[in-house]
Amino acid sequence: MHLITGGAYQGKTEYAVEHFGIKSEDIFTCTEDGKIDFGKGCVRGIEQYVLACVRAGKDPGAVFESTRDWEDAVLICRDISCGIVPLDPVLREWREAVGRLLAILSRQAESVTRMFCGLPQKLK
Amino acid sequence: MIAFISGGCKNGKSTYAQNxxxxxxxxxxxCYVATMIPHDEEDxxxxxxxxxxxxxxxxxxxxxxxxIDGCVDRLGSGATVLLDSVTALLSNEMFGPDGTFRPDAGIKTAQQLRSLCLAVDNIVLVSDYLYSDAQIYDxxxxxxxxxxxxVDRELAKLSDTVMEVCFGNIIFHRGELTI
Structure with a gap:
């Protein structure tokens, strides 16, 4: 599994397309509906999946334990760990849940890349 | 030389950029290109x-x-320019004093900054990395x-060196240099 992270609009998806040769139709984009599907080989917006889980009172890490389908995938998740601690308890939980999940995924990833202003920084 | 600097607030970006x-x-x-338009006494x-x-x-x-490229004539040829900050410039371009909102101001701003970069000998551009917080904005x-x-990504593409300042330390994302 290859993990791509970084802030909003930093070029994470573009990097996945260019570097891993992923076609745009092979990218599953998570939304607030709480669905996730690793079948296409690339999943982006994992932070949105986590937000949906937090809102539904579900553990966002559970899906990564119940299936190993993500093991050969390229996973894209925004880093939301910086900035002010949100007043809204849901966003507070979201921030921490994304952080915890990224730490778990980082450990299991073959490579970890952080995007900064469109430039990749190899973390692992 | 085109140098692009970003990072979190109060990390030492401006001091490093001046040096x-x-x-x-x-x-x-x-030359220091001042982008801030004062609106009140605090400014x-x-x-x-x-x-x-x-x-x-x-x-x-x-x-x-x-x-921003309107200052090229006043800078003259062969100038070294410090532009601090891209953040303030875009804010002026996107939100007019009369309440106008131009959601696509970034496209024009990136083009004009490109013209400025290509018209001077050296330029150091300072921006702010504000993309990693857990907020849902309006x-x-x-x-x-x-x-x-x-704007950041267009400038990073154009730059010889791209740096992130982290508590006074410099992470080179492209083109390491020593001063």
Whole structure:
């Protein structure tokens, strides 16, 4: 599994397309509906999946334990760990849940890349 | 040399940028392009503080709050320029004093900055990395964030060196240099 992270609009998806040769139709984009599907080989917006889980009172890490389908995938998740601690308890939980999940995924990833202003920084 | 600097607030970006601009300036003028348009007394005080902080550095201040490439003639040829900050410039371009909102201001701003970069000998550009917080913003703030990211990425593409300042330490994302 290859993990791509970084802030909003930093070029994470573009990097996945260019570097891993992923076609745009092979990218599953998570939304607030709480669905996730690793079948296409690339999943982006994992932070949105986590937000949906937090809102539904579900553990966002559970899906990564119940299936190993993500093991050969390229996973894209925004880093939301910086900035002010949100007043809204849901966003507070979201921030921490994304952080915890990224730490778990980082450990299991073959490579970890952080995007900064469109430039990749190899973390692992 | 085109140098792009970003990072979190109060990490030492401006100080590093001033040092870098000064060291890049061998011949020609050393100019500070001031992008802030004062709206009240608080802004006036902030500008006075910034002017005092730059005293003795040898910067000539050139004011240009919008249409940034409009200052090219005043800079003259062979200038070394410090532009601090891209963030303030985009804010002026996106949110007019009369309440106008231009959601796609980032596209024009990136083009005009490109013209400026190509017209001078050296330029050091300072932006702000505000993309990693856990907030859900209103459409205006989100458009601004998206616009600034567009400008940042266009400038990063153009730059010889791209740096992230982290508590006074420099992470080189492209083109390592020493000053």
């Amino acid at each position: 870098l601009a000064k060291s890049l300036c061998k011949t020609g003028k050393l 006036d005080r902030r500008i006075a503080r910034h002017l005092k902080e730059r005293e003795g550095w040898g910067f000539e201040t050139v004011e240009q709050g919008t249409d 459409e205006y703030t989100e458009a601004y964030r998206r616009g600034l990211a567009h």
